[in-house]
Amino acid sequence: MNLISAPMAAITHSAFRRLLACFKEPDEYFSEMIHAPSAISGGGFEKWYFRANPSPEKLIWQITSPEEEAAASCVPILLQYGGLGIDLNMGCCAPQIVNSGAGFAWMKKPILQTASLVRNIKKAVLMYDEQKSGPQTEPIRFSVKLRLGETEDYERLLSFCKMLVCEGVDLITLHPRTQKQKYSRPCKHEYTARLSSDLPIPVYGNGDINSLEVLEKNAAQYPCAGWMIGRAAVQKPWIFYELAKEYLKNGTAAEIEEKIEIDLLKTAELFLNFLQEDQPQEFYLTRAQRFFAFFCDNFSFAHHIKSRILNCKNLDDMLLNLKAYFEEVPEDRLIMV
Ligand SMILES: Cc1cc2nc3c(=O)[nH]c(=O)nc-3n(C[C@H](O)[C@H](O)[C@H](O)COP(=O)(O)O)c2cc1C
CATH class of the missing domain: 1.10.1200 (Non-ribosomal Peptide Synthetase Peptidyl Carrier Protein; Chain A)
Known part of the structure; x- marks a missing residue:
């Protein structure tokens, strides 16, 4: 089971990832969301978003885009700096993002339009893979991060995710809240477990994991391929060290014993x-x-x-x-x- 640092705008930049790495690295880091049209137009600040340190081999670039062309064009621009994958943001519900046609808006648009976006990003990922040199390099992973939908309608969510799988998505992260649900109520990981068992690709669960105890409870009750941690990692940048005891792939016996x-x-x-x-x-x-x-x-x-x-x-x-x-x-x- 993987443990993953969640994408958070203006937080999970390379400086924050370096801080996590001082204690214990997660299995994967998601970058903060990168606005594809700005990334391709090369505005003055973009280069700061392209920093892949401290561990490019564990980094997933998350893109957000209101249109498909920019999203696809952004793929090779980001991957030239390293990274194990590209993630598409379909979960951000901030009004300015949704109103621009990005983030969660892709869960509301006509399904054929969203399918076309996903297909084109996948094409860009495959093209990058083909041009990459070195026989042993792993294929670039293409994932999507999403929410439950506008309402709690599991059948609708499942059919949306099946479309994503058909278009070549390799992994899905579910933050099981609806568009309008705020953080005050707990998220519903029963949907994470259902999705994980109903789809042929790995599913990560995300939401409300803030301690070893909560992780253990959720992992036992709602099996899935990994757990992504957002806010708790900012409060406790050492959280992946705390969780290392049981769950981090590379944990060693010495680390298990040691209190810091x-x-x-x-x-x-x-x-x-x-x-x-x-x-x-x-x-x-x-x-x-x-x-x-x-x-x-x-x-x-x-x-x-x-x-x-x-x-x-x-x-x-x-x-x-x-x-x-x-x-x-x-x-x-x-x-x-
Ligand atoms: C300040 C902040 C910024 C966020 N930015 C992003 C983002 O850029 N992309 C994204 O997919 N989710 C974003 N999220 C959502 C988180 O990735 C995550 O889904 C959410 O916080 C629930 O996980 P948690 O309970 O572990 O925090 C953000 C959340 C917060 C609090």
Whole structure:
């Protein structure tokens, strides 16, 4: 069973992936979603999205696109930097994305239109594969990440996914919530297990996995090929280390025994350093704010420190505020996992 780091816009860039790797890498990393029309037009910031580190061989590029031509053209542009696969975003329900015709909009468009998009991306993936050199290289995987649909209609979801399989999709990730369902209610992994047993391709489950206990419960009850973790990995970038005991493919006996001490201040500092190495200056503040919105949930006075961090004007200021927090609340700084 694979454990996967979920795609999250403005969070799962290479700086964040490097932070995960300091503790324990997941089996796969999904990039933040990459807007295909912008990627092909080569705007000034695009090169930052194309960073494949720390482990290009574990990276899946996620694309989002309102139209098929841009989506297909984006495939070789991304794969030239490495990566084990291409993922198409059909799950994002943010109104600005859906209204533009991207993300979840592809689950609502006429089925033939969506089939044509998928077929063309698959064609681009196969073409890239053919031109790649080296006999031992694995074929590039093409996956789709989606939600349940507009309503909880399993038969409709299954027939949509069968279309995806017919058009050459190799793997599906299901975040089992409908378009309108927010995070406050638990997602329904019974659909993940049903889809996994009804489809001939691997299915990953995604949603609400935030500890070993929750993972074990879901894995036992809802079998599928892997579990993707989003928000919990931002709050606890060491989560793949915690889960390594039972589930990471490459876990060793030594790791199973070992407890490690996590220093939250040093972890924050490390992230800010990676951010400055791997992102353009224009992104520093927004990316740091996104990260700390989750990371600060480790702190006893999360609300208080979050509002301080959100008001900071630069990264140095953020770090000063974090240091001041740990001076006030030193018992929050170290945790054992
Ligand atoms: C801040 C944020 C950004 C996200 N960006 C993306 C994205 O770019 N692509 C995508 O497919 N899903 C995106 N998602 C959804 C997550 O990948 C995931 O499906 C969702 O958070 C549920 O998983 P979790 O409970 O493990 O967080 C995002 C979620 C959050 C909270």
